[in-house]
Amino acid sequence: xxxxxxxxxxxxxxxxxxxxxxxxxxxxxxxxxxxxxxxxxxxxxxxxxxxxxxxxxxxxxxxxxxxxxxxxxxxxxxxxxxxxxxxxxxxxxxxxxxxxxxxxxxxxxxxxxxxxxxxxxxxxxxxxxxxxxxxxxxxxxxxxxxxxxxxxxxxxxxxxxxxxxxxxxxxxxxxxxxxxxxxxxxxxxxxxxxxxxxxxxxxxxxxxxxxxxxxxxxxxxxxxxxxxxxxxxxxxxxxxxxxxxxxxxxxxxxxxxxxxxxxxxxxxxxxxx
Numbered sequence: 001x002x003x004x005x006x007x008x009x010x011x012x013x014x015x016x017x018x019x020x021x022x023x024x025x026x027x028x029x030x031x032x033x034x035x036x037x038x039x040x041x042x043x044x045x046x047x048x049x050x051x052x053x054x055x056x057x058x059x060x061x062x063x064x065x066x067x068x069x070x071x072x073x074x075x076x077x078x079x080x081x082x083x084x085x086x087x088x089x090x091x092x093x094x095x096x097x098x099x100x101x102x103x104x105x106x107x108x109x110x111x112x113x114x115x116x117x118x119x120x121x122x123x124x125x126x127x128x129x130x131x132x133x134x135x136x137x138x139x140x141x142x143x144x145x146x147x148x149x150x151x152x153x154x155x156x157x158x159x160x161x162x163x164x165x166x167x168x169x170x171x172x173x174x175x176x177x178x179x180x181x182x183x184x185x186x187x188x189x190x191x192x193x194x195x196x197x198x199x200x201x202x203x204x205x206x207x208x209x210x211x212x213x214x215x216x217x218x219x220x221x222x223x224x225x226x227x228x229x230x231x232x233x234x235x236x237x238x239x240x241x242x243x244x245x246x247x248x249x250x251x252x253x254x255x256x257x258x259x260x261x262x263x264x265x266x267x268x269x270x271x272x273x
Contacts, residue, residue, distance in 0.1 A: 044161035047175050048193075050200035052156050055220075057227050060086045062257040064105075065150065066250040069143030079142050080106040083150070084259040099264040100151040103272060114272050116264065117151035120185045125269040132266045137187045143247030144216050144237040148187030155179060155193065158186045166197065169204065173197040188215065202232065214240040226254040 062084045069077040082103040100117040104110040113126040115135075123132035137148030155161070159179035167176055179191040190208040195201065202220040209215055216239060220232040235249040262268060 040160065041162045044163040044177055045156065047163065047177065047195055047200065048156045048159075048161045048179075051193075051195045051202050052154065054199075054201055054229060054231060056085070056231075057229075057256065059256050060084075060258045061227070061255060062259060063254040064252045065102075066252070067142040067145050068248040068250065070246050070248065072244045077142055078106075079104070079110065081150070084257065084263065086259060086261065086264055098154065098157070101259065101263055102150055112272060114269050115147060115151055116266060116269055118264065120183065122147060122151060123266055123269065125272070132269045137185065144239050144245070145247050145249060146187060149237075149249070155191070158182060159191065161193075167194075169194050169196075172203070174203055199230075201230070216240050227256060 062082070065081045065083050067077075067079050067081075068075060082105050084101045086099050098117075098119060100115070102115040102117075104113040113124070116123045116125070116132065122135055122137055124135045125132040135147065137146060137151070139147050141147050141150060159181055162178045162180075163175055164178050165176040167174060174194040174196055177193045177195065179193055181189055188207045189210045190212065192206040192208065194203040194205070196203050201223065204220070205218045207215045207218070216237055218238070219236045220234075221236055222234040223230045223232055225231075226233070231251075231254070233251045237247045237249065239245040
């Protein structure tokens with residue numbers, strides 16, 4: 001089952017943006033419980049938050065996602081998903097949370113399968129299973145795209161950011177930022193991220209392993225209006241070793257929609273047969 005759980009990044013793509021108030025609450029909670037406290041680069045945090053707002057809206061939303069695996073000009077595989085996001089603000093005695101429900105739509109043989117992300121946990125379900133099972137965010141879903149790319153790649157919440165340079169990228173002035181993950185469950189240990197200085201549009205990202213070895217590169221493309229903002233509708237992800245192998249993440253039908261809270265529970269996955 002190559003493109004099911006076996007071959008099962010946001011984030012990278014759009015996968016999950018978290019409102020600044022929620023992100024700040026999470027960061028405050030985490031840093032207050034550790035010693036020494038993390039000192040944030042205020043300018044880098046502002047840039048990342050603005051870029052996150054470009055990638056996705058602050059309110060609960062839903063969209064269609066198609067992953068197209070390519071080798072040169074030849075299409076190797078294609079899968080489509082229905083993705084819903086919901087945010088939970090921090091309240092007294094409770095941390096904030098962000099949840100994602102991913103339903104497999106096409107090909108027809110994949111229907112009934114789903115992913116559920118609840119902050120640091122990720123479950124997979126398909127009809128032949130008795131119950132949802134926990135899986136890794138690093139596990140590949142399609143081509144160069146991992147589970148973590150689809151369900152929970154929020155740079156502001158998940159990474160400690162630092163502004164390292166201002167440089168040219170395709171004739172545009174870009175901020176170059178270095179992102180280090182806050183927690184072990186975050187999909188990528190380190191990211192080098194370029195954001196356009198003029199409008200805070202994400203331009204490019206390089207995803208690195210613990211030893212700083214390049215895993216893959218991603219470009220944010222096809223900016224067009226969605227919910228009142230110019231947002232990237234394609235993320236082009238290139239294999240670090242075999243550049244002829246790449247995956248296109250295509251976004252469409254982006255809309256604000258508060259999917260019922262009950263849908264973001266493990267028990268609900270059993271109803272998606």
